[in-house]
Amino acid sequence: MSKLIRLIFIFLFIIAAGRESYAQVSNSLVQRQRITPAPPRDKKGMGKRLEAARDRFIGKQLDLTDEESAKFWPLYRQYQQELTAVNILKRLNNSSAATNGTEQIDKEIYYESQQVGIRKRYRDAFSKILPPEKVSKLYKSEQEFRDELIKQLSERSERAGN
Numbered sequence: 001m002s003k004l005i006r007l008i009f010i011f012l013f014i015i016a017a018g019r020e021s022y023a024q025v026s027n028s029l030v031q032r033q034r035i036t037p038a039p040p041r042d043k044k045g046m047g048k049r050l051e052a053a054r055d056r057f058i059g060k061q062l063d064l065t066d067e068e069s070a071k072f073w074p075l076y077r078q079y080q081q082e083l084t085a086v087n088i089l090k091r092l093n094n095s096s097a098a099t100n101g102t103e104q105i106d107k108e109i110y111y112e113s114q115q116v117g118i119r120k121r122y123r124d125a126f127s128k129i130l131p132p133e134k135v136s137k138l139y140k141s142e143q144e145f146r147d148e149l150i151k152q153l154s155e156r157s158e159r160a161g162n
Contacts, residue, residue, distance in 0.1 A: 054145050061141040062134050071129045076138075079122040086114045 055073075064072055090111040093104060119139075126135045 050149075054142075057145045058138065058141045061144075062130070062137055064130075064134075068130055068134075072126070075122070075125055075129065079118065079125075082118050082122075083115060086111055086118065 058076075059069070062068075062072075090108065093107045093111065123135060123139075126138060130138070
């Protein structure tokens with residue numbers, strides 16, 4: 001079980017590390033947490049390849065028309081940036097040695113509610129571009145991609161003897 005948790009953490013770190021959204025963390029979140037976002041990093045290596053693989057997978061699953069694709073991808077990238085910004089703050093909260101455990105738990109719940117709010121808001125935005133079946137397929141495809149990635153990372157870890 002600890003291997004799975006470690007793999008999930010590695011996966012989330014890889015996605016967050018490759019994102020340009022470090023510099024695009026929502027100002028309101030940053031001001032509330034008094035956190036200075038890290039400078040943007042070049043999209044190189046694993047993060048860029050992972051994003052490209054995710055986009056190919058989702059694109060294949062959704063079977064977008066040219067018109068849908070032109071509207072969908074910019075919105076989807078914005079959606080990913082907002083989720084990543086909250087994930088970064090959530091990870092920073094979990095990595096800090098908080099003297100007040102209740103405060104840390106409250107922040108964790110707050111970040112999770114922020115993630116739900118982002119997903120709801122973008123669900124509505126995606127529904128203006130895509131039919132409801134494709135919006136549903138989008139969220140399912142994201143989960144399928146994460147599940148497959150975790151499976152592959154787990155298999156690699158087992159082959160490497162870790």
